[in-house]
Amino acid sequence: MPDRKPLIAGNWKMFKTIDEALITTQQLQKQVGHIKTVDIMIAPPFTAISLVAPFIKDTSIGLSGQNMHWEKEGAYTGEISADMLVNAGCQYVILGHSERRQYFNETDEHINKKVHAALNGGLKPVLCVGETESERDSNKTFSVLDKQIEIGLQGVAIDHVDNVIIAYEPVWAIGTGKTATDEQAQDVHAYLRKRLNDIFKNSAASSIRILYGGSVKPNNIKGLMAMPDIDGALVGGASLDADQFSAIVQYE
Ligand code: PGA
DSSP, X not given: OOOOOOEEEEEOTTOOOHHHHHHHHHHHHHHHTTOXXXXXXXXXXXXXXXXXXXXXXXXXXXXXXXXXXXXXXXXXXXOOOHHXXXXXXXXXXXXXXXXXXHHSOOOHHHHHHHHHHHHHTTOEEEEEEOOOHHHHHTTOHHHHHHHHHHHHTTTOOGGGGGGOEEEEOOGGGTTTSOOOOHHHHHHHHHHHHHHHHHHHTSGGGGGOEEEEESSOOTTTHHHHHTSTXXXXXXXXXXXXXXXXXXXXXXXO
């Protein structure tokens, strides 16, 4: 069984001014900054990233962007590059979140370009995949995931595999309070693990961490983390509050 260190990630979305971000980051630094058994990641809005970075330097808390562009630089008003994220203090970037797919028309092809740019730029991409409620109801869950994962990871070299992170986020569970059951999530994670092994044709794929996301809270994290193929969580709403996020980090 490969050693997959759990990763608990917080996606702050479009919440928190710089002052609010600084307060939450300092609280997290005190509460969980010393924890060594779990990797922790927070994804503040772009405006706060470089300002919170000094407060979590040399702690277990890493920093992430919530999105980026695939070009290195250029005339792309409103966009930000991998180099800019690294320079601001990030080690990770969330890519292909369902809100980006839904509201900003991101396609699997766009997301694949971003995955390459992130890996080449030294960032660990957290590639988000997941089916909508109607796709699940019409038994399309696995075919939707196949497409997202195959195109999303197209052309990724095996030596980059250790830096790839997948987040399975059923769209119907995001921000709705409806979580997939532990078993529903495990079934999909086991399926994704098998697909990753097929895609990379290499046992190295078994080291890829697969996070679950969608209404993760302090009261449901433990059951999810007990599942063999769930290696962590991508937390939205509950990551905005330091006490709740710390409780999730300390699920054991
Ligand atoms: P939620 O969001 O925890 O608020 O459901 C999860 C996410 O969108 O990553």
